[in-house]
Amino acid sequence: MTSEESINLLAVVIDTNPIAWATAAQDSRCPLDFGRVLEQLLIFINAHLALRFDNELVVIASHTNQSLFLYPPQLSDTDQPPDASSKPANTYKQFFDVNQAVIKTLKDLITESKSPEDVDDKSMLAGSLSLAQTYINRIRRANDPTPLQSRILILSVSPDLPSQYVATMNCIFAAQRVGTRIDVCRFRGKHYGEESVFLPQACHLTGGLYMEIPEAENLLQYLLYAFLPDPYMRSVLCLPEKDQVDFRAACFCHKTVVDVGYVCSVCLSIFCSVSKQCPTCQTQFGGQ
Known part of the structure; x- marks a missing residue:
């Protein structure tokens, strides 16, 4: 099955744990700035949408106490749609809508959890993976009988949570069963981003890529080179692989x-x- 005959759906799971990002920002050797990371991630997302007119996208935040959609925006009855007049004349509408939705929802999320009692050190990764696979399944049913190539990209900075092991592995096996690849782009510095045990297993079992990024300035290069190609294109590319997986x-x-x-x-x-x-x-x- 070639990429021209199927729909390509990318689900991006962003680790938005404020404690993990605050620890990474204080690293003396290579501080990690969330704003800079988000800028490069949005460029990567726009590149995915620009590859084909029918490419699908969903962006999910893996926060400390919840998992929620950043894009497509989940509008309530009281929410107003974005003002089209605020869009610059030389900006592609879909790029503008994605960027505005992700940034606005992240700002609202940070505002809601700014009090110390609302902040936890645990990211809801298992819940975010479940949310992503639920959305993928809905898109697959909506576009049947057109084939769907789906993949999940996890942008991770938090340590593993053994308490979520069962739920996480259930999500991994569910993704493996339906042919959804799980890719992991993990930040790892001297004082943050300790070695993960569960995420390399997710990539190994689903045929995805696992890469550790030493600094944020080179993030876009890794994203465009390793994670932008769809599953069909990866079969003809020479991509890095993790030599050993901790099981x-x-x-x-x-x-x-x-x-x-x-x-x-x-x-x-x-x-x-x-x-x-x-x-x-x-x-x-x-x-x-």
Whole structure:
């Protein structure tokens, strides 16, 4: 199936955890500025839309207490559509609409969560992946029987959350089943963006790309070179691959990543220590 015969849908998941970005901005060697990252990301998004007239796009924010659509905008009954007169005459309308929707929704999100009690250190990555796959499924059904090539790009800076391991892996396997690739563009500096365990697994299982970006100034180059080509074009390109993938899992009892675990033969739950009874399905183990 060639790219000309199918619709290309790109789902972008942006990690908007304010604590993670604040930590990255204070890095002495290479501070990470969210505004600069957003500027380059919007250029990449516009490039995706410019490749074909029927390319589809959805942008989702993975925040600390919620996951929400940045684009397409979710207008309520009281919201007003954007004023067309404010668009510069020499600006392509779709580019303008995407940029304005993403920036406005991000500003509203930051304003709503500016109080310290509203800020958490956990990003809702699993919820954002579920939201992205739900939207992909809706677009696939709406355009049937036209084939759909879908992929998810995660822009990540937060550490892994073992407590979301099960939900995250369920999303990964769901994406693998329907042929949705998961790409990860992860920022990693000296004092932020520790090595991820779960995200490389997502890329490996779905056939996506995993890349670590050392600084924000070169982000656009990575995005255009590695993540802009659709799945069909990647088959004829020489793209970087991650040599080794860490397949460790998180235990169900303490939500921590373990090197050696014990698996229930009935429900496949993973535990860090031996027990006589499975805490998940209550199965009794013999020979203790």
